[in-house]
Structures are given as structure tokens and as C-alpha cells.
Amino acid sequence: MDRPLSTADSLAAATHTPLPAADGTSLKEPQPHFLDSRTPSSVGQGGASALGDSTTAFGKGELTNSDGAGSAIEEPVANPAKKRRTLTFALIALLALAVVVLAVILPVYFKVIKKKDGNTESASSSSSNGGSDGSAAPTPTSTAAPTRATTGGDGSTITAEDGTTFTYANSFGGIWVADPDDPYNDGARPNSWTPALNETFDYGKNRMYGVNLGGLFVLEPFISPALFQKYPGTVDEWSLSVAMAADTASGGLNQLEEHYKTFITEKDIAEIAGAGLNYVRLPVPYWAIEVWPGEPFLEKVSWKYIVRLLQWCRKYGIRVNLDLHSVPGSANGYNHGGKANQHNFLNGVMGYANAQRGLNYIRVITEFISQPEWKNVVPMFSILNEPIVTTIGRDTLRSFYLESHKVMRDITGFGEGKGPYMVIHDSFQGLDSLAGFTDGADRIGGDVHPYFAFSGAGDSPTIDSGTGAGAGNGWPLRACNRFASMMNDSRKALGVSVAGEFSNAFNDCGLYLRGVNGQTDYAGDCGPWNDYASWSEGIKAGIQVFAGAQMDNLGDWFFWTWKIGESSRGTVEAPLWSYQLGLQGGWMPTDPRTVVGTCASVGGASGTWDGTFAPEMTGGAGAGLSNEAAQYPWPPTNIAGAGVAAAALPSYTATGPIVSLPAPTFTDSKGNSISRGSGWFDAEDTALAPAPVASCTYPDAWDAENAAVPAQC
Numbered sequence: 273m274d275r276p277l278s279t280a281d282s283l284a285a286a287t288h289t290p291l292p293a294a295d296g297t298s299l300k301e302p303q304p305h306f307l308d309s310r311t312p313s314s315v316g317q318g319g320a321s322a323l324g325d326s327t328t329a330f331g332k333g334e335l336t337n338s339d340g341a342g343s344a345i346e347e348p349v350a351n352p353a354k355k356r357r358t359l360t361f362a363l364i365a366l367l368a369l370a371v372v373v374l375a376v377i378l379p380v381y382f383k384v385i386k387k388k389d390g391n392t393e394s395a396s397s398s399s400s401n402g403g404s405d406g407s408a409a410p411t412p413t414s415t416a417a418p419t420r421a422t423t424g425g426d427g428s429t430i431t432a433e434d435g436t437t438f439t440y441a442n443s444f445g446g447i448w449v450a451d452p453d454d455p456y457n458d459g460a461r462p463n464s465w466t467p468a469l470n471e472t473f474d475y476g477k478n479r480m481y482g483v484n485l486g487g488l489f490v491l492e493p494f495i496s497p498a499l500f501q502k503y504p505g506t507v508d509e510w511s512l513s514v515a516m517a518a519d520t521a522s523g524g525l526n527q528l529e530e531h532y533k534t535f536i537t538e539k540d541i542a543e544i545a546g547a548g549l550n551y552v553r554l555p556v557p558y559w560a561i562e563v564w565p566g567e568p569f570l571e572k573v574s575w576k577y578i579v580r581l582l583q584w585c586r587k588y589g590i591r592v593n594l595d596l597h598s599v600p601g602s603a604n605g606y607n608h609g610g611k612a613n614q615h616n617f618l619n620g621v622m623g624y625a626n627a628q629r630g631l632n633y634i635r636v637i638t639e640f641i642s643q644p645e646w647k648n649v650v651p652m653f654s655i656l657n658e659p660i661v662t663t664i665g666r667d668t669l670r671s672f673y674l675e676s677h678k679v680m681r682d683i684t685g686f687g688e689g690k691g692p693y694m695v696i697h698d699s700f701q702g703l704d705s706l707a708g709f710t711d712g713a714d715r716i717g718g719d720v721h722p723y724f725a726f727s728g729a730g731d732s733p734t735i736d737s738g739t740g741a742g743a744g745n746g747w748p749l750r751a752c753n754r755f756a757s758m759m760n761d762s763r764k765a766l767g768v769s770v771a772g773e774f775s776n777a778f779n780d781c782g783l784y785l786r787g788v789n790g791q792t793d794y795a796g797d798c799g800p801w802n803d804y805a806s807w808s809e810g811i812k813a814g815i816q817v818f819a820g821a822q823m824d825n826l827g828d829w830f831f832w833t834w835k836i837g838e839s840s841r842g843t844v845e846a847p848l849w850s851y852q853l854g855l856q857g858g859w860m861p862t863d864p865r866t867v868v869g870t871c872a873s874v875g876g877a878s879g880t881w882d883g884t885f886a887p888e889m890t891g892g893a894g895a896g897l898s899n900e901a902a903q904y905p906w907p908p909t910n911i912a913g914a915g916v917a918a919a920a921l922p923s924y925t926a927t928g929p930i931v932s933l934p935a936p937t938f939t940d941s942k943g944n945s946i947s948r949g950s951g952w953f954d955a956e957d958t959a960l961a962p963a964p965v966a967s968c969t970y971p972d973a974w975d976a977e978n979a980a981v982p983a984q985c
Contacts, residue, residue, distance in 0.1 A: 422451040423459075432538050442546040444863070450587045455938040455946055458648045460589035462545035465865070469589055469648040475768045475890065476883040479828055481864040482551030482593065483544060483851050484773060485581070486833035488536050489574045490555045490597045491528075492608050493784035494846050497839040499531065500788060507788045508607040509557075509598075510974075513568040528570045532577040535837065538584050540852070544834065545588040547855060548864045552590055553772055553830040554581065555597035555657065557610065558633045562931050564600075566972070569610070579936045586649045593652040593695065593830065594641060595772070596634065601626035601973050603659040607787055611974055618664045618672060620977035622970065623911040624921045627672060628962045630656070631679055632931075635957070638680045640933040642691040642953040653680070654695040654719055654772060661699035668908040669699065670709050674898050675906035677713055681897065683954045686714045688891030691953075693717050693768060703762035703769055709904065710766060712888055714895035717768035722755060722826070725777035725785070725848075730793040732779040735814035743813040744874075747778055748821035752876020755825040760879035767889030773832040774822055775849050776815050776859070782846030783839055804847035804857055812859040815848070817874075819860055820867035825878060913977050922970050922985035928963030 420431060426442045440448060445464030451457050458469035467473050487495025491509045500506050503515035517525045544552065556578055559569035585592050601616030601623070602609035609615075617626045634655050641650040655676050661669050673696050684691025695717040698706055703718045710716045724732075737745035762769035780786060781798035792798055800806060823829055836850040847853055854860030861867055871878050888895040898904075911918045932951040940946055964970060971979035 420452075423447060423449045430538070430542060438539050438542070440542055440546070442542075444546070444548050446545045446589065448542070448545075448588050452938065453940045453946075455583070456586075456645045456948065458586060460587060462550045462589040463548055466550040466589065469586065469591065473591065473651065475828075476885055478550075480551045480591075480593075480770060480830070481549045481823075482553055482830040483549060483834040484553045484555065484595075484830050484832045485536055485835075486555055487835070487837065488555070488581075489532065489560065489578060490557050490608055491531075493788050494782055494836070494849070495833060496531065496535070496837045497783055497845065498837060500784070501840040508610065508612040510568060510611040513570065517568060525568075525570050526573075529573055529577075532574055536581065536835065538587075540834065541581070541584040541588050541590060543852065543855075545590055547851075547862070550590060551593060551830065552585060552834075553593040553595050553654070554578070555595045555608075556637075557598040558596065558600060558630070559598075561633055561636055561933065564629075564973075567974075575933060576936075582646065582649050583936070591648075591652070592650045593654055593770070593772070594637065594650050594692075595654040595657055596630075596637065597657045599626070599630040599633070599656065601976075603656055603664075605660070606658065608657075612787065614974050614977075615660065615663060616974055616976055618659070618668055618911060620911070620913040621915075621921060621979045621981055622973045622976040623914060624907060624918055625923050625962075625970070626973055628924050631672075631676060632961050634676050635679050635683065636931060636933060638683050638691060639952045639954060639957065640935075642684050643935075643949045643951070645935070645949045647689075647691065651692050652695055652717070653692040654697070656697060658697055658721065659699050661701060663912055664699075665910065665912050666705075667904060668910060668912065671904040671906050671908040673716075674709070674713075674901050674904050677716060678897060678901070678906075681714060683957055686891070686895050688715075688895075690891065695719050695768075695770065695772070697721070697772070703758060703766065707762070707765035709900045710898050712894060712896060712899035714888060714897075715767070715891050716889075716898075717770065718762050718766045719770055719772040720758070720762075721773040721832075722758075722771055722822075723774060723777070724751075724754075725775065725780045729778075729780040730795050732794060732796075734811075735778055735818060736808060736810040737814060738810045739813040743810070744817040744821075745814055747814065747818040748870065749874045749876050751818060751821040752825050752871035752874060752878065755822070756877040757879025759825065759827050760881035763881050763885065767885055769828065771822075771826040771829040774826065774829060775832050776819050776854065777848040778818065782849060785846055785849075802845045802847065804844070804853065807857075807859075812857065815854070815859040816861060817870065819854070820870040821874065821876065823861070823864060823867040824870040825876070914981070916981055920981060922968060922982055923965075924962035925965050926960045926962060928961035930958075930961055 421428065424430075424440060425445070425447050426440060428440045428448070429437050430440050430448070431437050440446075442463070444462075446462045447460055447468075449457050449460040461468040461471075466478060486492065491499065491512065493500045493507065500512060503512060503519070506512040506515050513525055513528075516522075516527050519527075523530075541552075557569065557574070559567065559571055560574045560578060561572070563569050563571040582592060584590075597608060598610045599617050601620075602611055602614050603617040605613050605615040616622050617630060618624075634653075638653065641647060641653065656672070659669055677694055680691060680694055693715045696706060696710075697719045700721070703720050706718045733745060735745050735747050737743060759769055759771070777785075779794040779796075779798070779801060780792045781794055781801040783802065784790070786792055794801075819831075831851045833849060833851070835852050836844045836846050839845045844850060844853055847857075851860055855862065870876075887893045907918050909918060911921060914921055930952075935947055935949040935951050938946040965985055968985035969982050970985065971982065
């Protein structure tokens with residue numbers, strides 16, 4: 273079922289790996305505390321810088337003209353001996369220059385340009401996460417070398433799609449790759465210790481150091497406050513969309529496209545790689561695929577920018593955990609679920625019907641990201657963000673999880689490299705609540721969001737206790753002891769386990785953090801905690817150690833979030849939640865490897881794990897459906913809040929047209945279009961999509977918790 277991915281050989285890792293530092297550590301991968309006894313100070317910095325901008329290396333001024341311009345060094349005929357000596361020196365110099373030019377050009381030719389000659393040997397890929405199947409790709413319409421550099425490292429010049437340039441700053445040996453004639457080249461890597469995209473990422477050995485790109489495609493008031501401040505009374509994306517649509521003078525709902533274009537740019541992704549990170553978690557809404565009548569969201573427009581961002585991640589070697597953050601009816605009633613204070617997914621009269629739509633959107637996304645062009649970039653799919661199990665019910669949520677797994681594996685097949693990992697949230701019950709019912713299932717991972725800000729924030733003590741060994745005023749120790757062995761126990765019992773969200777917030781201060789009209793629990797004055805410009809060095813040191821303690825104990829993590837937008841006052845008013853601002857302000861670790869050992873240094877608790885998963889957890893022998901699938905059938909027996917059996921609830925019929933996600937079109941160096949993939953990996957998946965029953969009058973799918981059950985549905 274795989275199509276050839278690329279005509280290019282991967283860039284050889286050895287070519288671009290920095291030379292070892294004097295201490296011999298720069299080529300070593302970071303080791304978690306349960307595998308590595310080194311102290312944080314013994315972790316190397318990633319070595320020397322890598323390739324610069326090839327446009328500088330091959331500038332026209334450095335090449336000999338073809339018209340024999342050696343006449344420029346002629347001497348008068350009256351001194352033949354001097355002329356012979358001069359010519360001899362010139363010939364030696366030209367010969368040396370030729371040797372240098374050949375030494376530089378030939379490797380680039382064979383590794384970057386020659387790859388386009390259709391040689392099938394160069395189409396191979398070593399990644400078990402995806403890549404080419406070894407067969408030849410279609411011959412490109414042009415084999416001419418692109419005029420811009422197609423790869424580079426620290427100090428190289430990046431030209432963005434709008435023509436602006438910036439310098440790539442990556443002291444960790446990261447290599448970017450962007451070849452217009454081979455847009456699906458997966459040879460990039462974000463740093464020296466992370467495998468390139470077309471190499472295997474070993475989740476037992478390689479750590480996930482990541483950030484969320486929250487607030488980009490799923491809006492939240494505290495992340496993009498100015499958008500909401502423009503329209504007083506708006507509290508979520510639903511109400512904001514309604515208000516924007518009515519404001520035609522300002523561009524209506526299409527104002528959101530400007531946010532998609534500008535909130536996160538290519539430079540952000542380059543900075544993420546330069547910060548030593550190797551993963552992003554990307555929240556996306558279902559309305560990137562479609563909306564149904566009555567739903568006010570901007571339909572489909574964000575998809576164009578989602579694939580643009582995925583392509584930027586490919587360029588810098590960043591892997592993506594794609595997170596379906598919002599589903600029809602909302603799975604939690606939070607403002608980031610689409611509509612605040614409404615929970616109609618797996619809950620209420622429309623709970624089952626909304627879940628039918630949700631399963632179809634999981635199917636549509638899986639079809640796209642399982643294509644060989646994208647599966648190296650998106651090896652992980654978080655299918656449902658923060659469902660509230662205390663409302664939904666444990667068995668019903670497990671039924672949905674296992675049905676989602678079946679939908680995905682019906683598309684991808686079973687086994688390592690066949691489609692993404694499926695990641696499920698613990699619903700704030702602890703990762704141990706996920707153990708058992710997934711036994712035997714092919715590549716199901718667990719997700720926990722261990723925030724401090726929303727539990728016991730009322731009497732939170734200060735974090736400022738100076739800059740010395742005791743920095744953090746006990747908060748680092750709290751973090752280590754609170755998480756203790758949670759992550760390592762989950763890796764043994766469940767499989768790949770991540771902290772999909774966490775932050776530096778030790779209190780719930782921050783503009784709109786509790787919602788536009790929300791009230792904080794913090795008993796003190798939030799003003800100083802929102803005014804980062806006034807923070808002391810002790811505050812900054814304390815936050816940095818607190819961040820490091822969380823990172824150390826969690827092991828595989830995604831900070832929430834990379835960027836907080838400015839408020840209408842022109843400043844960031846929730847600074848404890850911005851990784852980027854923390855780097856700029858000096859309160860985030862500049863090298864995530866250095867946090868290893870933080871918990872040991874403060875006397876904190878820690879679990880152990882030998883780095884080995886059970887085979888089925890990573891797609892090995894025995895991987896299939898869950899051994900417990902029969903105990904959690906789909907449809908489920910009951911839907912909470914409905915008042916009747918699930919079988920009596922409104923449902924949709926499989927008569928709707930199949931909706932697929934379009935692949936982007938690229939332009940090669942000769943101006944020809946390159947478009948690969950249909951957006952649909954499994955050609956045998958021809959089932960129709962959910963659609964309303966013509967004779968049924970459905971309740972409002974976003975407000976049906978107490979609705980009457982309609983007849984004939």
C-alpha cells in the first residue's frame with residue numbers, strides 16, 4: 273500500500289554530526305536518570321556548528337570565469353623569469369583552489385543534486401516510522417539544481433516563503449533540509465542526539481522534548497487575548513466566530529486566517545529546533561475538515577496552514593504529535609473544546625451521534641498522516657483532548673478509545689511503522705487508570721497533563737528563594753515527589769507515555785487563564801506574577817529549576833505552550849505559560865538535556881524503568897487489537913445524561929460523501945508543480961461518512977444534555 277516517498281537518499285548522519293567535544297560527550301544521546309548516572313553538568317553541548325549557507329560557499333565570485341580570465345595576472349614580457357615564477361605560483365594556487373572546490377562540490381552533488389537522477393538506490397529509507405519502500409519515485413519534471421541552498425546548519429541563512437531571511441541559530445548540530453525538487457525529503461534532524469526523520473526514533477532510548485503550539489488553530493482567550501478583547505463578551509471560539517462574522521467591515525470570519533498566517537511562523541519552528549527540542553504537539557480542530565449547518569467555525573481554512581506547519585517541521589527535523597483538540601459537541605465543556613459550558617460528546621441525547629462524527633474525523637486524519645509523504649513527520653496522533661470521564665463514564669470512554677484504535681488500524685494495519693501511535697488521555701484520573709484495558713493493543717500511548725496551577729493554587733507560596741542551590745523555594749522537590757514514579761510505572765504497564773501538557777505555573781495567575789470571566793484561586797496579588805519585566809533573578813532561577821524538575825521526572829514532555837500572544841496592552845500577561853518568552857527572559861533551560869538529574873540533586877523521588885517496552889507496545893510481536901476489546905463494545909451500552917439506552921438515541925447513517933484532506937502543491941526549481949498523495953492512504957476504505965437521517969428532527973448537537981429524545985432517529 274506504500275508509495276515511494278522520495279527520490280533522495282537521506283543526508284548521511286555522519287556527514288553532519290558535530291565533532292566530539294573534548295569531554296567525549298557531545299555525540300552521546302541524553303539519558304534519563306533511570307539509565308544514566310551522570311550528573312547534569314556532565315551532559316555535552318552538541319559540539320561544533322554544522323553546514324553554513326551553501327549560497328555563500330558557492331558564490332559566483334569564487335569561481336573561475338570560462339573565458340580564460342587568467343590574463344588579469346599577466347606581467348610585462350621584459351621579465352620572463354618573474355613571469356614564469358608568477359605563472360607557476362598562479363597555477364599552484366588555481367590547482368589548490370580546484371581541489372578545494374571539488375572537495376566541497378562533489379559531496380553536495382552526490383548527496384543533494386545527483387539524488388534527482390532517478391537512481392532507485394537513492395530511494396531507500398531506514399526508518400521504521402515510515403519512508404520509502406525502496407521503489408523508484410516518478411522522475412521529476414526538472415533535474416536542474418535549485419539556486420538556493422537546500423540544506424544547512426548553524427549560521428546558515430534561511431529564506432522564508434515571503435522572501436524574508438533570518439539566520440538559523442542551532443548550536444546543537446541540527447540540520448535543516450528544504451529541496452524544492454524533493455519536498456518530501458526527510459533527511460533533517462533538529463540536533464545531534466535526535467534521529468533524522470527518516471531514521472528510527474526509539475521511544476525506549478530517545479526522549480521526547482517538546483512544546484505545544486497552543487492557540488494557533490484552536491483559540492484560547494489566555495493565549496490570544498487581543499482577539500477576544502476586540503469583541504467584548506466573547507469567551508470561546510464559538511462566540512468569537514459569531515462576533516467576527518458579524519463584523520464584515522473588519523473582514524468577517526476571515527480575520528482568523530491572518531492569525532493562522534502570523535501567530536506561528538517558520539522562524540518559530542527554527543527556534544524550537546535551536547532550543548534543543550525535537551517534537552511539537554499540534555492541537556487542531558475538527559472544523560479544519562468540515563463543519564455542519566449551525567456551526568459558526570471557519571471551515572477548512574486552517575488546513576492549508578496546518579500542512580504548511582507540518583512542512584516546516586519536516587524542514588527542521590521536528591516530529592509532530594497531532595492532537596485532535598476539539599470535537600463535535602465538545603468532550604469537556606472547556607473554552608478550548610469549541611463552546612464553553614457545553615459537553616455533548618459521549619454525553620447527553622446527542623452524545624452518541626457526535627461521537628460518530630468524531631470517529632469519522634479520526635479516520636480522515638489517520639488516512640492523511642499515514643501516507644508515506646507524511647508518516648515520518650507525524651508519527652503520533654492524540655485522538656481526544658481532555659475528555660471528562662467523571663461525566664462520560666469509564667466504560668463508555670474505553671469503548672470509544674478501543675473503537676478509535678480499530679478504526680485507525682483498519683486503515684494502517686498492525687505493526688511498527690504502519691501509521692502513527694494512538695495516544696489517549698487519562699481524563700485527569702492518572703496514567704494508571706489506562707493500564708489493563710489496552711493490553712495487546714498495537715501502539716497505544718498514554719497522555720497526562722500534570723498541572724500545578726489548577727490544584728491547590730490558593731495558598732501557593734512564592735518561588736523566590738534566591739539563586740543558589742536552594743532556588744525554587746521547595747517547588748522543584750514538590751514536582752519530583754508529586755510525579756514520583758508515575759511516568760515510569762506507565763511505561764511498564766501501558767507503553768509510550770507522555771506529559772502532553774505542563775507549564776511553569778505554580779499558581780493560576782495569568783490574564784484569562786481561568787476564562788474571560790473567570791476568577792483565580794490564588795490568594796495573593798497576581799499583578800507581580802503577570803509582570804515578568806519586574807521579576808527578580810531569584811524568581812527566574814526558581815522557575816528554571818522548577819521547570820527542570822518537571823522535565824526530569826516526566827522524561828517525555830510537551831510544555832504548554834510555545835507562545836503567548838500579547839494583550840491589547842501590548843504585553844504578555846500570562847508569562848508562566850510561554851516557553852519562548854522563558855528562553856528570551858532567562859527562566860527556561862536553554863539545553864533540555866541539562867535537566868537530567870535535577871530530581872536527584874534536590875532529593876526528590878523517582879521511579880525506575882529499564883528502557884524496554886513489551887513488544888506490542890511498539891508494534892512488535894503480538895501487536896493487534898486490545899485483549900479486552902470484547903468487554904467494551906461499540907456502540908456502548910449507555911450514554912451518560914441521556915436517560916435512555918444508547919440504542920434509543922439519535923444517530924447518523926453512513927450515507928454521506930467521503931471527505932478527505934487535500935495534499936499541498938509545491939513548486940520545483942523550474943516552476944513545475946509537485947503534488948503527491950490523494951490524502952487517502954487506504955484505497956480499500958470506501959465506507960461512506962455519517963449523515964443525518966432524513967426523517968429525523970435532531971436536537972441541537974451542541975446543546976442537548978437535557979433535550980427530549982426525538983422519534984424516528
